[in-house]
Amino acid sequence: MTSTHLPVLVKEVIQGLAVRPGGRYIDCTVGGGGHAVAILEHSSPGGQLLGLDADPEAVSITRGRLETYRDAVLIVNENFVRLRSVCEEYDFYPVHGILFDLGLSSLQLASNARGFSFQRESALDMRLSPEQETTAEDIVNTLTEDELANLLWTYGEEARSHRIARRIVAERPIRTTFQLARIIELAVGGRRSRIHPATKTFQTLRIAVNQELQNLESVLEQTVGLLGFEGRLAVISYHSLEDRIVKRFMQKESRDCICPSGIPMCVCGHTASLRMVNRKVIKPSPDEVRLNPRSRSARLRVAERLAAREENQ
Numbered sequence: 274m275t276s277t278h279l280p281v282l283v284k285e286v287i288q289g290l291a292v293r294p295g296g297r298y299i300d301c302t303v304g305g306g307g308h309a310v311a312i313l314e315h316s317s318p319g320g321q322l323l324g325l326d327a328d329p330e331a332v333s334i335t336r337g338r339l340e341t342y343r344d345a346v347l348i349v350n351e352n353f354v355r356l357r358s359v360c361e362e363y364d365f366y367p368v369h370g371i372l373f374d375l376g377l378s379s380l381q382l383a384s385n386a387r388g389f390s391f392q393r394e395s396a397l398d399m400r401l402s403p404e405q406e407t408t409a410e411d412i413v414n415t416l417t418e419d420e421l422a423n424l425l426w427t428y429g430e431e432a433r434s435h436r437i438a439r440r441i442v443a444e445r446p447i448r449t450t451f452q453l454a455r456i457i458e459l460a461v462g463g464r465r466s467r468i469h470p471a472t473k474t475f476q477t478l479r480i481a482v483n484q485e486l487q488n489l490e491s492v493l494e495q496t497v498g499l500l501g502f503e504g505r506l507a508v509i510s511y512h513s514l515e516d517r518i519v520k521r522f523m524q525k526e527s528r529d530c531i532c533p534s535g536i537p538m539c540v541c542g543h544t545a546s547l548r549m550v551n552r553k554v555i556k557p558s559p560d561e562v563r564l565n566p567r568s569r570s571a572r573l574r575v576a577e578r579l580a581a582r583e584e585n586q
């Protein structure tokens with residue numbers, strides 16, 4: 274695990290967002306600032322960037338890293354679920370492009386204190402921000418067996434959800450990452466492949482603790498009203514649940530009617546607000562995956578705003 278975060282699909286993001294001098298951009302997951310630096314360089318002179326991150330540690334590191342661009346950049350410690358309010362507060366809309374690079378940074382995964390990785394011994398925390406109330410420890414120690422199994426099935430697509438949930442409940446209280454990883458190994462009868470059997474459970478807990486899927490659905494709806502005419506939305510996701518949400522949102526917003534099929538006449542009144550820029554999802558090249566194995570599951574989708582809404586004019 275590297276302790277610096279290598280940004281993924283950088284060239285594709287810059288092309289996808291059609292970054293140009295003087296443009297105004299939002300990086301909703303500024304993290305270590307890798308994409309932010311690329312956007313700032315390509316939007317210079319005159320470009321502006323608003324960066325958000327829910328993690329105060331990431332924000333303080335990245336504020337330092339982006340100090341040389343201080344006249345062009347504003348970094349805010351906020352969850353992107355509040356995107357519209359943040360943009361209103363800083364009068365930062367309409368914009369030419371909005372980027373999401375979902376998930377976690379290598380720094381967060383490598384941390385010995387955050388609990389995101391089953392390869393590091395730590396308390397089971399997994400919160401992006403210490404201001405959030407619920408930790409992964411709360412979830413594993415308080416949900417019923419059925420609730421845990423449902424969560425593992427829904428957020429982890431874990432086929433062995435019932436076996437794992439039963440063992441978790443039997444072994445409570447569970448306090449640390451290693452303890453949980455060991456319990457899962459025992460529940461499924463040991464390790465049989467290169468992929469650790471705890472992978473899907475850790476993914477489930479992270480998604481649940483940070484309400485990742487609900488927040489993504491909510492923020493995607495907010496982006497349309499913040500993009501100016503021909504503004505671009507680019508989203509990099511790292512697992513199928515996220516990618517499905519992004520794909521369905523972009524497909525829905527690219528259609529004039531979203532009535533259920535079989536209805537003889539449109540009753541929804543929906544009009545397309547986006548155009549898909551790439552029909553096919555963009556994946557990293559084999560060279561990028563070789564240089565940065567973390568990029569292998571990255572999927573980029575890009576859409577363009579069709580016409581500015583009245584409230585933005």
Ligand SMILES: C[S@@+](CC[C@H](N)C(=O)[O-])C[C@H]1O[C@@H](n2cnc3c(N)ncnc32)[C@H](O)[C@@H]1O
Nearest residue numbers: 280302304305306307308326327352353374377
């Ligand atoms: C993959 S990293 C982004 C890396 C960044 N693009 C770079 O080049 O360094 C994802 C970042 O998104 C942040 N994040 C995840 N969910 C978030 C949310 N709902 N609101 C704000 N930030 C979030 C994480 O804290 C993490 O720093």
